[in-house]
Amino acid sequence: MELAEREKEFQEKIDKGQKIEAKEWMPENYRKQLIRMISQHAHSEIVGMLPEGNWITRAPSLRRKAVLLAKVQDEAGHGLYLYSAAETLGIDREKMIEQLITGKAKYSSIFNYPTLTWADIGAIGWLVDGAAIVNQTMLARGSYGPYSRAMVRICKEESFHNRQGYEIIYELANGTPEQKKMAQDSLNRWWGPSMQMLGPSDADSKNSAETMKWKIKVESNDTVRQRFIDRTVPQAIAAGLTIPDPDLKFNEETQHWEIGDIDWEEFYQVIKGYGPCNHKRMKARQDAEAEGAWVREAAAAHAEKKRNKKAHQAA
Amino acid sequence: MTKDEALFEFLLRTGDNGLVLAQRLGEWCGHAHQLESDIALTNVALDNIGQARMALTEAGKVEGKGRSEDDLAFHRTEMEFRNNLLLEQENGDFAQTITRQFLFDVFQFELLSGLKSSSNEFLQSFAIKSLKEVTYHRSLSSDWMVRLGDGTELSHDKMQNALNLLWQYTGELFEKTEADDILIADGVIPDLEKLKESWDDIVGQVIKEATLEIPDTKGFMATGSRRGEHTEFLGYILAEMQYLPRTMPEAKW
Ligand SMILES: [Fe+2]
Ligand SMILES: [Fe+2]
Numbered sequence: 001m002e003l004a005e006r007e008k009e010f011q012e013k014i015d016k017g018q019k020i021e022a023k024e025w026m027p028e029n030y031r032k033q034l035i036r037m038i039s040q041h042a043h044s045e046i047v048g049m050l051p052e053g054n055w056i057t058r059a060p061s062l063r064r065k066a067v068l069l070a071k072v073q074d075e076a077g078h079g080l081y082l083y084s085a086a087e088t089l090g091i092d093r094e095k096m097i098e099q100l101i102t103g104k105a106k107y108s109s110i111f112n113y114p115t116l117t118w119a120d121i122g123a124i125g126w127l128v129d130g131a132a133i134v135n136q137t138m139l140a141r142g143s144y145g146p147y148s149r150a151m152v153r154i155c156k157e158e159s160f161h162n163r164q165g166y167e168i169i170y171e172l173a174n175g176t177p178e179q180k181k182m183a184q185d186s187l188n189r190w191w192g193p194s195m196q197m198l199g200p201s202d203a204d205s206k207n208s209a210e211t212m213k214w215k216i217k218v219e220s221n222d223t224v225r226q227r228f229i230d231r232t233v234p235q236a237i238a239a240g241l242t243i244p245d246p247d248l249k250f251n252e253e254t255q256h257w258e259i260g261d262i263d264w265e266e267f268y269q270v271i272k273g274y275g276p277c278n279h280k281r282m283k284a285r286q287d288a289e290a291e292g293a294w295v296r297e298a299a300a301a302h303a304e305k306k307r308n309k310k311a312h313q314a315a
Numbered sequence: 316m317t318k319d320e321a322l323f324e325f326l327l328r329t330g331d332n333g334l335v336l337a338q339r340l341g342e343w344c345g346h347a348h349q350l351e352s353d354i355a356l357t358n359v360a361l362d363n364i365g366q367a368r369m370a371l372t373e374a375g376k377v378e379g380k381g382r383s384e385d386d387l388a389f390h391r392t393e394m395e396f397r398n399n400l401l402l403e404q405e406n407g408d409f410a411q412t413i414t415r416q417f418l419f420d421v422f423q424f425e426l427l428s429g430l431k432s433s434s435n436e437f438l439q440s441f442a443i444k445s446l447k448e449v450t451y452h453r454s455l456s457s458d459w460m461v462r463l464g465d466g467t468e469l470s471h472d473k474m475q476n477a478l479n480l481l482w483q484y485t486g487e488l489f490e491k492t493e494a495d496d497i498l499i500a501d502g503v504i505p506d507l508e509k510l511k512e513s514w515d516d517i518v519g520q521v522i523k524e525a526t527l528e529i530p531d532t533k534g535f536m537a538t539g540s541r542r543g544e545h546t547e548f549l550g551y552i553l554a555e556m557q558y559l560p561r562t563m564p565e566a567k568w
Contacts, residue, residue: 046350053344057552060559060568061385062334062371065341066364072344073357080350118559118568168568176566284346292348294473295409298466305465 014215019145022088030214033207034144035089036105037216039096042082044108045075046100047281051115052124060118067164068121074157081153085146101286109267110197112275119172119179119186125165127187127194127232133158134228135198143215166235173239180240187236188244195259196267198225204264226256233257318501319377321494322435324397325504326374327387328541331398333367334388336360336419338552342406352409355455359416362448366441373437389560393550394543401484403548410463410473414481417456421517422488422510423449429505438503457521464525471526478522479530486536489514 001009007027013020020026049072056072059065083093099105110128115121133155140151172183199221202208211217236243247260270278340360347353371384401419406412427449430442463470489507491499498504522529539545560566 046345049345049353053341053346056341056344057338057555058559060389060566062364062368062388064568065337066361066368069337069341069344069357069361069364073354073361076345076350076353076357080354083350171568176563178563179566288346288348291408294467294469295348295352295463298463298470301470302462302466 011213014143014213017215018143019148020143021145029210030216031089033211033214033216034147035086035091036207037211038082038086038089038147039091039099040106040108042079042086042096043100043105044111045079045082047107047111047285048128049075049079050281050284051111051113051277052121054115055118055121058118059121064168071125071161071164074161078154078157081150085150088146097285097289101282101289103273103282106271107281108197109270109275110193112270112278112281113190113193114277116189117182117186119169119182120190122165122168122172122183123186123190125161125163126169126235127165127190128197129158129161129165130232131194131197131225131228133162134231135224138219138224139217141215141218147216166239169241170239173241183239184241187241191244192263192266193270195225195229195262196264198228200264200267229257229259316493316497318497319379321497322503323374323377324492324494325498326370326377328397328399330367330370330374330384330387331396332402332419332423333363333365333370335396335398335549335552336402336416337363337367338556339402339404339406339412339415343412348409356412359452359455362445362452366445366448369441369444373441385560389557393545393553396540396543396545396549396553398540398545398549399484399488400537400540400546401481401488403546403552404481404484405548407477407480408473410470411477411480413456413459413463414474414477416452417460417521418481418485418518419488420449420453420456421514421521422485424453425510425513425517426505429510432502433504434502460521460527461525464522464527474525475527478527482530483532483535483537487538487540490538490541492541 006025010020010025010027010030020030052068052072052075056065056068059068083096086096087093096105100107115124136151136155136158140148140155142148142151169183169186172179174180199205201222202212202220205221208217208220212220233243233248245260247258249258250256251258269275273279337360340356340363343353343356344360345353347356367388368384371387375382375384375387399419401415404411404415424446427442427446430438431446433439433442460474464474465471489511491507495504495507499506519529537546560568
């Protein structure tokens, strides 16, 4: 079959809403786009462990400590599923991690912001996991079977993450004046980055046209962002907090919350490496790889010894 | 010393062991050599924090002064903590973390096995629940002992160094105080001296399989935690762990 014909058939499958499985034929660019997206997503889960892990030893109650540990552990699990989903496309985890620590692969730029107070742990669960849920629920409807199934599985855990985050913020916002201030300050710092988190308008996104044609993404960044805003603004109001956007207003006609301009300059600057924690996050991943090398080598050496012993016994 | 005072002492020790270890393991989160180990270490931390919460909550009840798990965790000072010195030792590298874990897991497994037939109802159900968790911890840390001890030359040296450093903190696990004597006589806890025999046995077997050697400390064993005299590390652990509730004592979280 000619390439053009294959591509046409592939597109027809996509248009009919069929899922594509690992062993099926796919255009080279479909594979590349997926590897880029899934590995980037996996890296985000792993790098995302850092700002939250930062507060495990300082969580202010034992219950919160346990919940945070469980949450960060889930994120490691998400990283694992996603690396495996990417591996179905013919790239291995080692290679992806190398791309991460050499700066060739990206991760969600929001994890380049610092967790300065306990309230930031609330803000991450509420806003960052909240935005992630909306995005991942959309991605779960995407065309690539292994990715879409990983999203379904992950989304179930994300709602627990979102709830625990909102609970932290709500408790603070309704606590002592100092706590309330902590919550509001945190919202002030995280609101902008979480608006940027779902990506630039699709007109400005170079990958969107292709990923939407192949239904890797089934909705635009702006649509997903709007859904996130509509569910988050009432939550802020219910907690007694103020969204730091003077232009925010509810449009009675469309029944949507409308926001002011998003600071895309800041977004691109952070992506280019000039966020508050880019260096720290990358260094943490690089150090974990470098300092763990002897462990991985030893484990491999031991496995090899065991295999030899078995072979020897069998002979 | 009354029986309740003795029980309070033992529950604090058990709770503090879990808490301080979880605190140390929590420092690893996101920094392990591979994702699977990040998940495994967090699992162990979670189990330990769970055990700590149960033991501290019960300690508060036995004490009868209305102190909660959080009051006990966040509002006691260094000298009031009863965890064993072993658990507050630094993470160091993965060799040191795993060796600390292994030496404790074998102890905890033996202790819980004894507590299964405790005359105290709480300790009995605590032991049954926790034993499942600690069985997994013990097999995880034993596996790593062998893998790294009998891995490469480098990993072997790192493991031997870790053992050399940590061995001095193992004697204290079995130390008995007046509280222990009371509880042992009442069948509330097993005789710690007897636990030492099976601990020696199992630890010895794994160390041998790992091609490592039991260090000769010339009879020296560190001591002090039963009296609240810890190593320098504990103060920093508590400073970090307690700062927020202590800064805002009125606040709820
Ligand atoms: Fe996640
Ligand atoms: Fe999450």
